Amino acid sequence: MIKIAILGLGTVGTGVVKVVEANTVPIQHKLGQPLSVKTALVRKLRADPYQHLMTENFREIEHDGEIRVVVETIGGVEAAYEYTRRCLMAGKHVVTANKQLVAEHGCELLELARKNHVNYLFEASVGGGIPVLHPLTQCMAANRVDEIYGILNGTTNFILTKMVKEGASFAEVLKLAQEKGYAEADPTADVEGIDAGRKICILADLAFGHQVDPAQVPMEGITGIDLKDVEIAGRHGYRIKLLGRCLRLEGGRRTAYVAPHLISEENPMSDVNDVFNAVVVRGNATGEVMFYGKGAGELPTASACVADVIECLQEERHRPEIGWSADTGGFASPLTLKNRWYFRVGTDTLSEALHSAKVLEQGTETAFITPSITGTDAERLAAYLPTLAKMRVLD
Numbered sequence: 001m002i003k004i005a006i007l008g009l010g011t012v013g014t015g016v017v018k019v020v021e022a023n024t025v026p027i028q029h030k031l032g033q034p035l036s037v038k039t040a041l042v043r044k045l046r047a048d049p050y051q052h053l054m055t056e057n058f059r060e061i062e063h064d065g066e067i068r069v070v071v072e073t074i075g076g077v078e079a080a081y082e083y084t085r086r087c088l089m090a091g092k093h094v095v096t097a098n099k100q101l102v103a104e105h106g107c108e109l110l111e112l113a114r115k116n117h118v119n120y121l122f123e124a125s126v127g128g129g130i131p132v133l134h135p136l137t138q139c140m141a142a143n144r145v146d147e148i149y150g151i152l153n154g155t156t157n158f159i160l161t162k163m164v165k166e167g168a169s170f171a172e173v174l175k176l177a178q179e180k181g182y183a184e185a186d187p188t189a190d191v192e193g194i195d196a197g198r199k200i201c202i203l204a205d206l207a208f209g210h211q212v213d214p215a216q217v218p219m220e221g222i223t224g225i226d227l228k229d230v231e232i233a234g235r236h237g238y239r240i241k242l243l244g245r246c247l248r249l250e251g252g253r254r255t256a257y258v259a260p261h262l263i264s265e266e267n268p269m270s271d272v273n274d275v276f277n278a279v280v281v282r283g284n285a286t287g288e289v290m291f292y293g294k295g296a297g298e299l300p301t302a303s304a305c306v307a308d309v310i311e312c313l314q315e316e317r318h319r320p321e322i323g324w325s326a327d328t329g330g331f332a333s334p335l336t337l338k339n340r341w342y343f344r345v346g347t348d349t350l351s352e353a354l355h356s357a358k359v360l361e362q363g364t365e366t367a368f369i370t371p372s373i374t375g376t377d378a379e380r381l382a383a384y385l386p387t388l389a390k391m392r393v394l395d
């Protein structure tokens with residue numbers, strides 16, 4: 001019998017216990033022996049179906065020689081960071097869904113894992129139940145990855161879908177997302193694009209081999225989206241989605257950002273709805289490869305955690321393809337990127353200078369799409385016009 005422990009018995013932690021219990025047979029088949037959760041660290045003991053697993057004492061797990069893998073599902077940095085370090089130093093593999101910790105300290109924790117001959121794996125930290133980090137680092141290992149973009153936050157995609165398709169209010173759908181266990185403990189991270197930002201950092205770290213610090217990355221969420229723009233976009237064959245995007249630039253530089261985009265209805269990304277996420281990885285040999293599935297929720301996320309547990313136990317070795325340099329140099333502003341831009345401005349006429357723009361609708365306000373221009377030029381234009389809305393078009 002192989003024993004594991006869980007740190008933090010909330011949505012994902014509980015999901016891990018459920019997946020281990022429900023899938024005993026296939027898991028045993030893969031490991032050659034049964035797997036069970038021995039202990040779960042909680043802040044305070046409580047009445048719960050899994051009360052028999054609970055402890056308030058981290059040292060019980062740290063010093064338990066029987067526990068070979070620890071699943072960290074506390075979230076945030078402080079306690080999660082300290083406990084992860086201590087587990088790795090105690091020679092235990094650590095698996096996590098905690099994108100904040102991986103985005104901010106992943107490089108250092110991977111190095112600590114390497115020194116202690118154990119693994120630090122975090123498939124669940126990006127895209128919930130979608131396998132994307134393993135395919136990126138293993139199945140696409142023969143490529144130079146040039147770009148990754150995707151819908152990386154289940155909560156905001158769920159909110160946008162319900163608001164647009166069912167006319168529901170923002171507050172009401174956010175509450176529903178929280179009840180379903182999709183949202184972060186502080187949902188500001190979801191709605192302001194910070195959670196998607198942490199995920200695009202992890203993808204960029206792995207794809208480009210350099211630390212992309214979340215503090216470097218401009219992040220814009222969904223709170224500034226006006227339903228008027230959703231309607232205009234819809235009438236002209238576009239949908240509005242929150243995307244995270246990172247690109248390899250010339251001269252070894254890289255960039256990343258999170259922002260709402262207009263996406264053509266012909267692009268399958270435009271049809272990714274509810275809690276689903278989709279990630280496109282563009283490799284120089286594969287071209288675009290798309291990964292799709294549930295980006296949040298108890299069981300999908302737990303599935304990715306348990307798969308990492310199985311991998312740690314099967315391999316019992318460090319995975320050298322997962323890691324990146326701590327050097328954050330070479331990050332360029334995404335304002336250098338060229339895109340078409342959607343604008344809605346509070347005027348009924350456009351100056352001659354904008355003759356090449358494609359006017360979508362014109363009344364007391366004008367909605368138009370520019371030719372491909374840099375983000376800097378889009379900002380200049382926005383300052384010059386009475387701008388009510390502006391966002392990139394995904395080309």
Ligand SMILES: NC(=O)C1=CN([C@@H]2O[C@H](COP(=O)(O)OP(=O)(O)OC[C@H]3O[C@@H](n4cnc5c(N)ncnc54)[C@H](OP(=O)(O)O)[C@@H]3O)[C@@H](O)[C@H]2O)C=CC1
Nearest residue numbers: 008009010011012042043073074075079097098296297301
């Ligand atoms: N929910 C989802 O769909 C997904 C979540 N994730 C990530 O997984 C992680 C966990 O998320 P989720 O399960 O939703 O969050 P929850 O808030 O549901 O669970 C976190 C749990 O950790 C407990 N906890 C907090 N601090 C400590 C501590 N010091 N010691 C012991 N337990 C502690 C909390 O207890 P208390 O209630 O007492 O605060 C809570 O039960 C986060 O990093 C999140 O970003 C990743 C992918 C999807």
Ligand SMILES: N[C@@H](CC=O)C(=O)O
Nearest residue numbers: 153154155183184296
């Ligand atoms: N809050 C996150 C949870 C999964 O990462 C989301 O909604 O995507």
